[in-house]
Amino acid sequence: MALNRPLMQKAASEPSSPRHRGAGAAQLDGHSLGLRRDSGSSSGAGSAACLPEEDCMKLNPSLLGIALRSLLAIDLWMSKRLGVCATEESSWGSARPIMKLIEVSGHGLPWIGGTLYSLYKSDSAAGQEVLLNLLLALILDLILVGIVKSLVRRRRPTHNKMDMFATFSVDRFSFPSGHATRAAMGGRFFLNHLVLAVPLRILVVLWVFIVGLSRVMLGRHNVTDVVCGFIMGYLQYSLVEYMWLSSANLQRLLELCRFK
Numbered sequence: 001m002a003l004n005r006p007l008m009q010k011a012a013s014e015p016s017s018p019r020h021r022g023a024g025a026a027q028l029d030g031h032s033l034g035l036r037r038d039s040g041s042s043s044g045a046g047s048a049a050c051l052p053e054e055d056c057m058k059l060n061p062s063l064l065g066i067a068l069r070s071l072l073a074i075d076l077w078m079s080k081r082l083g084v085c086a087t088e089e090s091s092w093g094s095a096r097p098i099m100k101l102i103e104v105s106g107h108g109l110p111w112i113g114g115t116l117y118s119l120y121k122s123d124s125a126a127g128q129e130v131l132l133n134l135l136l137a138l139i140l141d142l143i144l145v146g147i148v149k150s151l152v153r154r155r156r157p158t159h160n161k162m163d164m165f166a167t168f169s170v171d172r173f174s175f176p177s178g179h180a181t182r183a184a185m186g187g188r189f190f191l192n193h194l195v196l197a198v199p200l201r202i203l204v205v206l207w208v209f210i211v212g213l214s215r216v217m218l219g220r221h222n223v224t225d226v227v228c229g230f231i232m233g234y235l236q237y238s239l240v241e242y243m244w245l246s247s248a249n250l251q252r253l254l255e256l257c258r259f260k
């Protein structure tokens, strides 16, 4: 809101011109109704009277805009307060090694490495089918997160110490959290494809949430990066289920690869 003040003063300093007064009123109505700024202005005077688009937008923030700005402010405030392990000097700095261990548990390398190793060791067709689909899911996750990060380009919190191991260049951006997408997708994958006793199922769900929380506590992410990461990972699993490759199809795919 503070940013808008000079613009408001600018508008207030030009009230003598009916051109500007008229345009301002038209903008208020047009913007709040979601209309284009020049819609309905058949005369040249109408369009010439408009303030530059950016000025108009800032003068008349929509309700949605205000709500988003407030959410963002709450997000930044909460993330800063929860970033208690961001450095060794932070209030919970001594818990940083544990948080970093949790970080490793959700990193792409151990997940992909572990899946490849299990695939190599597996001797049942059913096991190989599940593991190959998990591998494809993990690759899909890296691609989708990379695309969204490079589109949104949200910077990591200022209190983050960038000491993560094995990152891609897009990982300088924070939205969404790749650990959160992987944890949510991997968690759903395990719950659906492994026969686990109830305590272990609870442990999987707990691990997903702890990975997400650790991202904020380490100062790597804002809360919204993690929440949206969870949602994205959850949906990614549905996509994986939808595109599930049966062992017969995988066999055909492997044969195709062999012919090439």
Ligand SMILES: CC(C)=CCC/C(C)=C/COP(=O)(O)O
Pocket: 107, 108, 109, 112, 164, 165, 166, 167, 168, 171, 173, 174, 176, 177, 178, 179, 180, 215, 220
């Ligand atoms: C090198 C490989 C295979 C994966 C990179 C995994 C990684 C470092 C993701 C970033 O996660 P956040 O977005 O949660 O910080």
